[in-house]
Amino acid sequence: xxxxxxxxxxxxxxxxxxMLKLTGIGAAGVAIGASGLxxxxxxxxxxxxxxxxxxxxxxxxxxxxxxxxxxxVTPVQTNIYFASLDVLFTSKKELQELFKQWTPLVVRLMNGxxxxxxxxNTRVPTGDTGEAEGLNASNLSITIGVGPSxxxxxxxxxxxxxxxxxxxxxxxxxLQKEYTGxxxxxxxxxxxxxxxxxxxxxxxxxxxxxxxxKWSQAGFNSFPTGGGTPRNLFAFKDGTGNPTAEKDLNKVVxxxxxxxxxxxxxxxxxxxxxxxxxxxxxxxxxxxxFGRYRDSGAPFGKKKEFDDFDVEAKDSNGEYxxxxxxxxxxxxxxxxxxxxxxYSYASGVMTNTGAHDAGLMFISFQKxxxxxxxxQNSLGRMDKMNEYITHRGSxxxxxxxxxxxxxxxxxxxxxxx
Amino acid sequence: xxxxxxxxxxxxxxxxxxMLKLTGIGAAGVAIGASGLxxxxxxxxxxxxxxxxxxxxxxxxxxxxxxxxxxxVTPVQTNIYFASLDVLFTSKKELQELFKQWTPLVVRLMNGxxxxxxxxNTRVPTGDTGEAEGLNASNLSITIGVGPSxxxxxxxxxxxxxxxxxxxxxxxxxLQKEYTGxxxxxxxxxxxxxxxxxxxxxxxxxxxxxxxxKWSQAGFNSFPTGGGTPRNLFAFKDGTGNPTAEKDLNKVVxxxxxxxxxxxxxxxxxxxxxxxxxxxxxxxxxxxxFGRYRDSGAPFGKKKEFDDFDVEAKDSNGEYxxxxxxxxxxxxxxxxxxxxxxYSYASGVMTNTGAHDAGLMFISFQKxxxxxxxxQNSLGRMDKMNEYITHRGSxxxxxxxxxxxxxxxxxxxxxxx
Ligand code: HEM
Ligand code: HEM
Numbered sequence: 001x002x003x004x005x006x007x008x009x010x011x012x013x014x015x016x017x018x019m020l021k022l023t024g025i026g027a028a029g030v031a032i033g034a035s036g037l038x039x040x041x042x043x044x045x046x047x048x049x050x051x052x053x054x055x056x057x058x059x060x061x062x063x064x065x066x067x068x069x070x071x072x073v074t075p076v077q078t079n080i081y082f083a084s085l086d087v088l089f090t091s092k093k094e095l096q097e098l099f100k101q102w103t104p105l106v107v108r109l110m111n112g113x114x115x116x117x118x119x120x121n122t123r124v125p126t127g128d129t130g131e132a133e134g135l136n137a138s139n140l141s142i143t144i145g146v147g148p149s150x151x152x153x154x155x156x157x158x159x160x161x162x163x164x165x166x167x168x169x170x171x172x173x174x175l176q177k178e179y180t181g182x183x184x185x186x187x188x189x190x191x192x193x194x195x196x197x198x199x200x201x202x203x204x205x206x207x208x209x210x211x212x213x214k215w216s217q218a219g220f221n222s223f224p225t226g227g228g229t230p231r232n233l234f235a236f237k238d239g240t241g242n243p244t245a246e247k248d249l250n251k252v253v254x255x256x257x258x259x260x261x262x263x264x265x266x267x268x269x270x271x272x273x274x275x276x277x278x279x280x281x282x283x284x285x286x287x288x289x290f291g292r293y294r295d296s297g298a299p300f301g302k303k304k305e306f307d308d309f310d311v312e313a314k315d316s317n318g319e320y321x322x323x324x325x326x327x328x329x330x331x332x333x334x335x336x337x338x339x340x341x342x343y344s345y346a347s348g349v350m351t352n353t354g355a356h357d358a359g360l361m362f363i364s365f366q367k368x369x370x371x372x373x374x375x376q377n378s379l380g381r382m383d384k385m386n387e388y389i390t391h392r393g394s395x396x397x398x399x400x401x402x403x404x405x406x407x408x409x410x411x412x413x414x415x416x417x
Numbered sequence: 418x419x420x421x422x423x424x425x426x427x428x429x430x431x432x433x434x435x436m437l438k439l440t441g442i443g444a445a446g447v448a449i450g451a452s453g454l455x456x457x458x459x460x461x462x463x464x465x466x467x468x469x470x471x472x473x474x475x476x477x478x479x480x481x482x483x484x485x486x487x488x489x490v491t492p493v494q495t496n497i498y499f500a501s502l503d504v505l506f507t508s509k510k511e512l513q514e515l516f517k518q519w520t521p522l523v524v525r526l527m528n529g530x531x532x533x534x535x536x537x538n539t540r541v542p543t544g545d546t547g548e549a550e551g552l553n554a555s556n557l558s559i560t561i562g563v564g565p566s567x568x569x570x571x572x573x574x575x576x577x578x579x580x581x582x583x584x585x586x587x588x589x590x591x592l593q594k595e596y597t598g599x600x601x602x603x604x605x606x607x608x609x610x611x612x613x614x615x616x617x618x619x620x621x622x623x624x625x626x627x628x629x630x631k632w633s634q635a636g637f638n639s640f641p642t643g644g645g646t647p648r649n650l651f652a653f654k655d656g657t658g659n660p661t662a663e664k665d666l667n668k669v670v671x672x673x674x675x676x677x678x679x680x681x682x683x684x685x686x687x688x689x690x691x692x693x694x695x696x697x698x699x700x701x702x703x704x705x706x707f708g709r710y711r712d713s714g715a716p717f718g719k720k721k722e723f724d725d726f727d728v729e730a731k732d733s734n735g736e737y738x739x740x741x742x743x744x745x746x747x748x749x750x751x752x753x754x755x756x757x758x759x760y761s762y763a764s765g766v767m768t769n770t771g772a773h774d775a776g777l778m779f780i781s782f783q784k785x786x787x788x789x790x791x792x793q794n795s796l797g798r799m800d801k802m803n804e805y806i807t808h809r810g811s812x813x814x815x816x817x818x819x820x821x822x823x824x825x826x827x828x829x830x831x832x833x834x
Contacts, residue, residue, distance in 0.1 A: 059642070081763065122701040129696055130652030130711060134641030178768050194639035194648075197763045201773070205696050212771045218763055222611035224551030225476070231611075235547030279546055279622050284539040294547060346498065346614045346635055347764055351595045354629045356618070 052104040055111035071141035081196040084182030103408035112137030132198040145397030150183040179393025219343025237297035262401030270393030273359040291326030334378035469521040472528035488558035498613040501599025520825035529554030549615040562814030567600040596810025636760025654714035679818030687810030690776040708743030751795035
């Protein structure tokens with residue numbers, strides 16, 4: 001959106017469903033009534049800041065305002081569009097303006113509303129790219145975080161939490177720079193792929209000239225018809241061992257100090273899964289790879305998915321019931337806990353081999369990225385699953401705490417400046 | 418699936434939902450009763466051929482048997498996984514075996530069943546990769562076709578219909594060989610991305626050593642909450658002008674002669690859409706690009722999406738109401754008709770520019786690929802839309818007629834041999 005157009009936007013709150021009813025007239029560019037230019041114009045990047053409210057009537061809506069950002073402990077959706085951005089500016093003032101600009105837009109998107117409203121002028125680019133028109137909020141969650149490189153670029157290293165640094169190199173990593181790093185992340189998750197993509201596309205567009213996409217990745221989760229944990233592309237239920245109790249989340253996920261208090265660290269790993277190799281493996285070996293049964297998801301020696309297990313338990317021969325080379329054994333024994341919120345991807349084939357270019361857009365949240373590193377180091381040594389996967393991308397971001405009405409994304413950071 | 422495992426499969430018809438109920442015991446590899454080894458074993462590639470029936474109870478099921486293959490005029494789904502395969506064999510007998518092997522597997526997949534059934538032996542690779550367990554049939558349609566290169570490879574050029582040849586080079590084409598051509602296509606569409614992917618993965622796996630994926634592409638369509646035509650990533654309703662009446666489909670889509678009678682030609686074009694450029698264009702210019710209004714989808718000068726229009730109509734100044742450089746004007750004026758059944762894709766960003774690697778997996782069906790060529794040539798000359806798109810991939814396939822119970826995919830071709 002160019003500056004010359006900003007003055008043309010007309011601020012009118014209108015849901016996508018309402019829009020639909022109006023398409024007959026709206027289409028021809030007929031004015032359908034405007035209710036003030038204030039909020040959104042200011043939101044376009046000016047200092048005066050006017051919040052937009054969570055909708056109370058939108059269908060399938062996740063709330064924006066709260067103690068924590070959405071998309072972390074809120075229910076997992078069917079689709080993700082994850083984008084890692086680089087900033088094109090160098091001043092912290094521009095960063096602050098960006099987040100002030102984005103905040104009301106994020107609220108609108110999560111309300112299932114248009115980015116900005118109908119314009120009577122069809123001679124300028126539209127305020128919203130429009131492809132989500134007619135779709136509802138689709139439980140869109142948007143989670144914004146900042147990467148270690150941002151602090152260097154803006155010369156505000158003193159505010160970079162000690163925990164926020166690039167992950168160490170892990171022995172089997174084969175990271176490609178096209179999927180690694182980034183100054184800012186937008187994690188858009190929704191129960192519709194077009195709604196998730198639309199959110200990223202429009203936030204980036206609204207910040208045109210200020211940010212560019214470094215890399216992005218779409219992903220999906222397919223929920224069983226009867227409910228329950230979705231399966232990843234190895235056909236195993238993925239997410240079972242996650243913490244859920246409030247007190248565990250406080251211990252595992254939420255940062256409790258500094259300007260990031262109430263926020264969380266997001267670790268993103270693009271992990272290719274070698275499906276052809278996996279598919280040549282017997283069910284027995286597949287199950288031994290995880291230490292869980294494929295169909296039920298139960299840990300070895302147990303009957304049900306959520307049955308408790310003792311990783312140290314041995315059978316009468318003195319063998320570990322859950323093999324000590326299994327993914328779950330090693331992850332659990334690391335002692336560190338994380339909250340995983342991953343999505344599968346299937347992006348065609350590797351041009352050189354014809355093998356599936358498919359895998360897991362692994363995402364975890366933790367109060368310190370060191371938790372991830374501890375688990376990954378524990379896996380790294382002998383995880384049987386290593387034979388079947390290759391880590392291709394990596395990034396870490398400090399995701400802001402939740403936003404209170406009247407505040408904006410990352411305000412605590414700017415207050416600390 | 419290796420030959421040594423075939424004898425271990427146990428044929429028991431069981432829906433994915435039934436499977437779920439059994440997970441507690443099935444998981445540990447306990448036998449749960451078998452009802453004969455016949456059907457599926459034979460389906461694994463042996464000459465004795467035993468058909469599998471369409472399920473009458475499966476949820477969200479598209480029928481396999483019929484005059485035409487599914488996925489052509491059956492309702493469009495939310496997801497596609499399109500795969501173009503190359504064959505690794507050179508004899509027509511092996512091709513015939515492949516289609517005999519696939520036929521009952523396709524029926525099972527479309528029934529929402531496992532590829533092959535539970536085995537008591539967990540020491541061999543599983544008969545089904547398992548990630549669709551717990552998901553229902555999800556309106557899966559599978560459409561199989563053969564490309565021109567296949568006939569050369571197998572030395573059966575005399576059976577290649579004259580219509581089946583690589584598309585001509587169009588002036589603005591920037592085709593990449595990674596997305597072009599192929600001996601066989603599998604078009605898997607479903608209302609769940611994992612179900613669509615699972616179908617392709619398992620059919621390719623069942624034919625391991627016989628075929629390999631040359632290229633593949635995932636895509637999506639997002640249907641408005643209130644129903645109606647989905648929007649593409651240019652935010653315009655896509656599919657409006659399609660033929661729907663039975664008599665039009667007979668004229669436009671279905672081949673009426675030779676061994677392909679009842680079949681149709683599939684043209685696949687991977688078309689990148691330059692969203693950033695599009696998004697800088699005014700609504701007025703966007704609408705003039707198509708000759709339709711964005712919000713309503715109505716043709717210029719009309720009110721409703723499906724209103725009829727006369728492409729030659731002029732206003733009082735003698736100007737075309739629907740601009741003669743517009744996509745719809747040119748497509749319509751070409752005189753040729755096609756049935757479009759496209760899906761959007763958003764596969765990250767172009768590594769060199771950071772621009773969206775997004776667009777349309779354009780798919781059309783016609784009784785002769787020349788219909789496509791006629792439309793494309795008409796567009797090619799002056800379609801305003803050309804500024805916003807680049808064709809990156811191309812392929813053409815002759816999709817077999819529908820299969821009658823007791824027959825198999827492509828039987829008419831083999832009878833003609
Ligand atoms: C493609 C890559 C991966 C796949 C397919 C995968 C799959 C799984 C599966 C099937 C489970 C068991 C069910 C569950 O608890 O969710 C699991 C558990 C787990 N995974 Fe992974 N995983 C992957 C990568 C990772 C990575 C990179 C980490 C962290 C470094 C990780 C950490 C964990 C943890 C902490 C658990 C729970 C263990 C417990 O029960 O305490 N996973 N994973
Ligand atoms: C990214 C590429 C493309 C986009 C975004 C696109 C979009 C559209 C849109 C929005 C319409 C109007 C609504 C409708 O009738 O569906 C349309 C109509 C049409 N398009 Fe395309 N299109 C693309 C490529 C093509 C190609 C490659 C062809 C064939 C060579 C084609 C043939 C047609 C035809 C035949 C119509 C209907 C015209 C009529 O009403 O008679 N399109 N397209």
